[in-house]
Amino acid sequence: MSAVSAASIIGFDENLKVPNRNDVYPTIDPKVHYDAQTFANKVVLITGSSRGIGAQIALQYARAGALLTLVARSQASLDESKDAILRERPSAQVLTFPADVRDVKKAEEIVTATVAHFGRLDILVANAGTLRPMDQPFASKDPTEWWNVLEVNVRGPYNFTHFAVPELLKTKGQVVFLNSAAAQVRVPNSSEYCTSKHAILRFAEFVTLEYPDIKVFSVHPGSVQTDMFDTFGGPIPPDSTIELAASTVQYLTSGKADYLSGRFVSSTWDLGEVERDWKEKIIAQNSLVSKLSLPV
Template structure:
């Protein structure tokens, strides 16, 4: 399905304002790949069915944060259907137990560990990564999905500083914590560190500085993973306009049309090695990755595009 309307930080806008802000005041709306089909659902190039049938991830161990709701659930389900063993992380143990039971019913025999913790807590994160590796003997894929988005509408000088910094703490520090402790194990497995980012990282939306800055910095963190640890492949993935509780709670007057299975299928595809040429870059799940590869691969590699940098025409 081709997206219509204007895409703002993962949401299709059908009006002249977004988050109560005039579109003319939002910076970065033209910063996208031109001439690429965009999707709100799974499309043939990344169809996970063959990966499920082949149990492509049968020997892999995958750790997913933010796994109790939103897009974290289908991401975990997709890896399970592809044969992976799972470590699921979220704050609420009861919700994790429900997700675990659902996966075990859907894919009998799947091994699933759960860890209820706060991603900001370094000691808890270290224990979860260590516990995963102790139980399974390895770690192949980290999917850092846990995040937060406060309602838009309050400018820098009026927002509660604690609220502003909480967004940075969860969206950036929470991802860094898991990457920090996962890297030694991902280096051994030549694995993947995939972080869920947002188009909001390159858009500058007034009253959304905490979210935008956190995702902008997250994209740069992914770049550093690749630069400092060439053995580890890393991607910053914009999931699209998924109607999660967090997105709906932002109060944005937009249509959230992207199916959560799209981001799950994209993350699974990126972990297969078929898109390693995009290593260290920002990737939108809504882009048709087949078209991106066919039309833009040479340009992206030549110009080192899809990274955060100063650029001149």
């Protein structure tokens, strides 16, 4: 477990003032999408989808009728994720591709193969990510390992988005970047992770700016107990279920919150309350993006 304390984090109190949610709640209840088959014949490509949050996102899209492409480094773990989907939904169509998301050619091949097989691409969920132990300041860390976090967390999403955009323009599709509260806060000894997540938030803004027909969401999943969390720990204990994160992603890509495109969204926010009390202010002030802001 990290020696970093919650008290040492800068910006942790800078948050939207809405009720916190730790599990699925009525506004984002995925049963609506299961019953209506909201994503029937929609093609969803998910990186980092062999375990944890990515695997749960894949399962919930399958329950709602989606056609899936799953990407992760290990074929064996991809097979486990696919088998879990097929046990519950035997008619699901699932492609799997083992790949390192940093590999540009692999990203191109996977997007091309997905469209060749299914005929389209509707949603890209860039979930694959990594972090290092929060045990040393950056100058004490191996520089190659430090930079590798940027490679996985920024270059990986960029690679898949780059090749997905032409297809997403055809379908007026969506991109979800699994982000982190680390995009907004400064955690000592975690400069590589926080920098990578802040960068991907800004990249989401550029995708929205340059391709306004594509909706883009930068989503903090909450502090979820996953294998990565167990391996590296952190100063904030787990506070959210894996279903909350997956259901938030599904809700955002159902077209019910397009005003949040290009913005940071936390799964722990009650999105019903956000829409009711904050939507007009968010739009008017162009909030939930990276910018300098001073009190008037």
